[in-house]
Amino acid sequence: MFFTKIPEPGRESSTQSKVNTMHKESLDGFLDELQSRIEDDTARLYGPRACAIWKNPPHFGAMDSPSSSAELTGSCGDSMRIDLRIKDDHVVEARYFTTGCGPSIISGSRACTLAQGKSLEQAAAMEDQDILDVFDSIPEDKKHCAHLAAQTVREAIRRYWRNRP
Structure with a gap:
């Protein structure tokens, strides 16, 4: 030895x-x-655009004192939280956090980018495909990540409308 x-x-x-x-x-x-x-x-x-978001995700992280927020869990078990700062019925800031995979990170970031600056009605009208457009390709079994992100934005807006000051 x-x-x-x-x-x-x-x-x-x-x-x-x-x-x-x-x-x-x-x-x-x-x-x-x-x-x-x-x-x-x-x-x-x-694709390169989605990869760039994954490497340096805009809007990632919690927001102090959001106007509204929602946290949902997707069919795969990933959780996503979206925080919105709302002024004059417009999303002035959007942030997110997810426990999920790369496509969840990309989808959450893209959903926040799409919601920010929009009226509540426009942001609530966001569809899965609006988020999926950032991907050059995505496996079928990962497309639910875009659904989770869009649904979480809509839920945060719904909660804002329900609890409107």
């Missing part, structure tokens, strides 16, 4: 330090390559 003496904290040998650096660089390289492959696969599967 081969045993290596574990140095005391802060007392690494220069050889051990070089080995640790090599392992870190190797791991960093592996992770960079893996991330690059994931991004390439995502761009191929969903």
Whole structure:
């Protein structure tokens, strides 16, 4: 058997330090390559516009003191929350959070982009296809993500109308 003496904290040998650096660089390289492959696969599967949203999703995150919000769970178990700031019956800001997959992230972001700046009636008229238009292609079993996003926007608006100040 081969045993290596574990140095005391802060007392690494220069050889051990070089080995640790090599392992870190190797791991960093592996992770960079893996991330690059994931991004390439995502761009191929969903298209460059959808991939750009997935990599840096606009509107992602909670909103302080929204005028209305809704959280729904889709058929796959993904949850989505949409927060709306409403002024003069227009959506002036929209934010979202999801526990879901890439298409849920893209759909939530797209739904917020489409709702923001619109009247409540226009935003409530959003359809699944309006969201799906950002994808060059999307597998059938992921299209429900767009439905979840549109439905969550409509529910937030419905709650606003019901509880209107």
